[in-house]
Structure formats: structure tokens, C-alpha cells
Amino acid sequence: MGRDLPLAPPEKGYPPSPAERFVPTGREKAGSARWRSTGPPVDSVSADALRNTVEELAAFHTRHTFSPLIGPAAEEIVNRLTAAGYPDVVRRTWTNAGHSADNVICTKPGTEPGSPVVLLCAHYDCRMEDPHDATARAPGADDNAGGVAAIIEIARLLATVPLPSTIRFVAFSGEEQGLWGSSAYAEALHAAGDGAHQVVNLDMVGRPPADGSVTVERDLGNSVPGNDAASQAFAEVMARAAADHTALPVRLGPIYSSDYMPFEARGDVTIGAYEGEGNPHYHRTSDTPETLDYGYLADVTRLTLATLLA
Ligand SMILES: [Zn+2]
Numbered sequence: 001m002g003r004d005l006p007l008a009p010p011e012k013g014y015p016p017s018p019a020e021r022f023v024p025t026g027r028e029k030a031g032s033a034r035w036r037s038t039g040p041p042v043d044s045v046s047a048d049a050l051r052n053t054v055e056e057l058a059a060f061h062t063r064h065t066f067s068p069l070i071g072p073a074a075e076e077i078v079n080r081l082t083a084a085g086y087p088d089v090v091r092r093t094w095t096n097a098g099h100s101a102d103n104v105i106c107t108k109p110g111t112e113p114g115s116p117v118v119l120l121c122a123h124y125d126c127r128m129e130d131p132h133d134a135t136a137r138a139p140g141a142d143d144n145a146g147g148v149a150a151i152i153e154i155a156r157l158l159a160t161v162p163l164p165s166t167i168r169f170v171a172f173s174g175e176e177q178g179l180w181g182s183s184a185y186a187e188a189l190h191a192a193g194d195g196a197h198q199v200v201n202l203d204m205v206g207r208p209p210a211d212g213s214v215t216v217e218r219d220l221g222n223s224v225p226g227n228d229a230a231s232q233a234f235a236e237v238m239a240r241a242a243a244d245h246t247a248l249p250v251r252l253g254p255i256y257s258s259d260y261m262p263f264e265a266r267g268d269v270t271i272g273a274y275e276g277e278g279n280p281h282y283h284r285t286s287d288t289p290e291t292l293d294y295g296y297l298a299d300v301t302r303l304t305l306a307t308l309l310a
Contacts, residue, residue, distance in 0.1 A: 007174055007202055009131045010257035011098045012274075012297040013050035013144065013282035019253030022239045037286065040158035042245055042309070045301045047267055047294040049156070049297060051250040053080060054206065054297075055148035058139035065101050065125045065174045065181075066134035074102045077124055077171050080152045081106045085159030086169075093290040094174065094184030100228040101125070101173035102128035103181045105153060110166035117166045117194070118308060120154060121182070121259055122147030122202040123175030133175060141289045146206030150301040152211075156303060158231045172259050201272040201309065205234075205300040206290055206292035209276040214242055214300055220254045223265035231255075238271055241306035246299040251276065260282065271302050 056076060057063065063073045074091055081089045083102070091102040104124070110117075124138025127133070139145075149170050155169045174180030189197070205214075216239045219231035235252065242250045253274065255261065260270035275296075281287040 005270070008308070009178060010213050012108055012257045013277060013279060015253060016112065016256050017254055017275050019251035019276060022250040022252045024214065024240055025242045027032055041161060042302050044157055045153060045269050045298050045305065047298040049153050049276065050146070050149045050297050050301060051289065051294045053152055054141050054145040054292060057145035057148060058289045062134065062136065062137060062138040063124060063126045063140055064134040065177055066099055070101045070125060070173055073124060074104050074171070074173065077104045077148060077152070077202045081155055081169065081186065082087055082186050085150055086155065088095070092185065095256040096174060096177070096180040096183055096184065099123075099174070099177070103173060103185050104171040106169040108158060108163070108167045108169070108249050110163050110164050111224060112164040115165045117195050117197050119168045119170055119199045119263070119309065120151050120173060120304070121170040121199065122151050123172040123259055125173045125176055126287075127176040127283055128285065137285045139285070139288045141291045141292055142204055142207045142275075143282060143287060144203050145201035145289075146292055146297050147204070150202050150205060150297065150304060151155035153301050153304045154308070158308070163308070175259055179262055181257055184264040186262035197263060197268040199260050199268050199303060201258055201270065202300070202304065203258040203272065204275050205273055206294075206297040208296045209278045211249055212296070213251050213276060214303065215251040215253040215274045215276045216242065217253050217255045217274055219264055219270055222255065224263070224267045227267050229268050231271055234269055235271045237310045238273065238303065238307040240309055242303040245302050245306045247297075248299050277305045
């Protein structure tokens with residue numbers, strides 16, 4: 001597999017190293033019942049809204065990047081972000097190895113010029129076992145309609161909330177071929193001198209592992225060493241947000257095999273949230289909306305939103 005692909009397809013379902021337990025200092029343990037909620041917008045995350053988006057995206061026969069359905073899937077995301085309160089959602093076309101598709105980008109301007117830009121991203125394309133099969137049924141509910149649903153829900157809840165930092169909500173295509181959409185976007189941003197980003201990536205966040213935990217991913221080396229410490233500090237913010245706003249046990253793992261990598265390679269500060277390994281439906285026709293836990297997806301959405309507000 002991957003014979004005519006410039007990069008090996010990412011294997012998100014198989015972490016390179018195990019995640020370790022995160023225990024916040026000054027507390028008994030993460031995931032105890034001592035979490036607190038702090039009112040809107042974090043408390044306003046709607047599991048029903050998340051389910052609705054997942055079902056709508058999974059209803060496309062496939063969202064394979066080489067399928068003609070990738071365009072209508074992008075349009076569905078444009079429509080949902082527009083309805084969430086953003087009139088200026090844009091589609092940006094990339095081309096790689098003779099294939100083209102669009103990234104969907106929506107910007108919420110910050111109130112403080114010059115403050116760092118935060119990217120909240122998730123890929124909307126999906127695949128079956130054979131990465132070249134653009135015609136088989138591929139619902140891609142957990143991988144990764146759930147992540148897209150989370151960013152749309154966060155965009156909706158932040159639409160009227162003034163924040164110092166500019167936030168860009170981005171849905172990438174071409175992830176399953178080798179991070180093609182995110183690589184093109186990272187390259188374009190940096191070529192425009194628009195660097196120094198914080199990147200938060202959501203890829204597979206709707207189906208809890210056996211212990212019900214969420215894994216906060218941080219940068220442990222990779223291409224650029226100079227951004228590791230800032231990533232680990234940012235991951236600590238996300239892990240604490242998880243402990244404060246959900247009852248989920250929290251783990252710390254590495255970033256790997258998803259759309260934050262092209263940004264990491266350009267020096268940006270990258271983290272992610274991830275359910276952890278163990279989804280038996282990974283890259284299969286059986287990755288359907290019924291296999292997701294919408295309470296869990298809502299929790300991951302809450303902790304991500306709380307991270308942006310921290
Ligand atoms: Zn994925």
C-alpha cells in the first residue's frame with residue numbers, strides 16, 4: 001500500500017508509544033468526581049448538535065479525498081460554519097500528485113492585534129482499509145466526522161464571545177493520503193509570514209477506549225526541538241481543562257500521524273486530543289455514527305473549548 005503516494009498514509013489507530021496517566025498536582029487524581037463546571041459556553045456544548053453533524057457527514061457514501069463527494073462534504077461544512085455565525089467561510093484548494101481538494105477555513109478575529117493565532121483543526125476526509133479505494137462505503141464517523149463536529153460546535157459557542165487571540169477553525173482534506181491538505185495550508189501560512197501558531201488538532205475523539213480516558217497529545221521531539229517545551233506547557237493547560245471540566249481520566253501521549261505534524265515541522269506549537277487506540281472500526285465500513293459515544297464526544301469538545309478559553 002502507498003505505492004504511488006509520496007508519503008506513507010498516516011496510521012492514527014496505532015500509537016508509537018503508550019500514553020501515561022496525567023495526575024494534576026494538588027488533586028487526588030484526574031477523573032475523580034471532583035470536577036467543576038464553570039458555566040457557558042463550556043456547559044453549553046450540545047451532544048445532540050454533535051450527533052447531528054456526525055450523522056450528516058457520515059451520510060455521504062464516502063468522504064474519500066479522491067471521490068467526487070469530497071466537494072459536497074466541504075460544502076456541508078461551509079454551510080454549518082456559516083450557520084454557526086460566520087459569514088466569511090472560505091474554501092482553499094490544494095493540489096498534490098495530480099489530486100485536488102479543498103480545506104475549509106473560518107476565521108474569528110481576535111481583539112488584540114499581534115496575539116498568537118490559534119488553529120483548531122480536524123480532517124473531514126476518510127478512507128476504507130485500502131487507502132486508494134475512493135468508491136467503497138466509508139462513513140468515517142469516528143475518523144473523523146466527530147472531530148469536525150467538535151470544531152463546528154466550538155465555533156458556534158464562541159461566535160459571540162470576544163477573545164484576545166484570533167482563532168482559525170480549519171477542516172482539512174487529504175489527511176488520509178499523507179497530510180496533504182494540512183501540509184499545503186501550513187506551507188502557505190508560513191510562506192505568507194503568518195507563523196507562530198498554536199495548533200490544536202482533533203482526530204478520533206468520539207469513541208472512548210476501555211478505560212474511558214482521553215489522551216492529550218504533545219510534541220516530544222519530532223522535526224523541531226525548539227517548540228517542544230511550549231507544546232508540553234500547552235498540553236498541561238489542556239490536561240488541566242480536562243480534569244476541571246470533565247470526569248474523564250486523562251492521559252498524556254505523543255503527537256503523531258495527523259494534521260499537526262506539518263505545523264510542528266515549521267516550528268509551531270502543537271497539541272491534540274485523541275481517544276487512544278482500540279477502535280475496531282478504524283478505516284472500516286463499520287465506522288458508523290451508532291458506534292460513537294456522544295457524551296464522550298461532548299466531554300472532549302468541552303475540554304477543547306475550555307483550553308481555548310484558559
Ligand atoms: Zn483521522
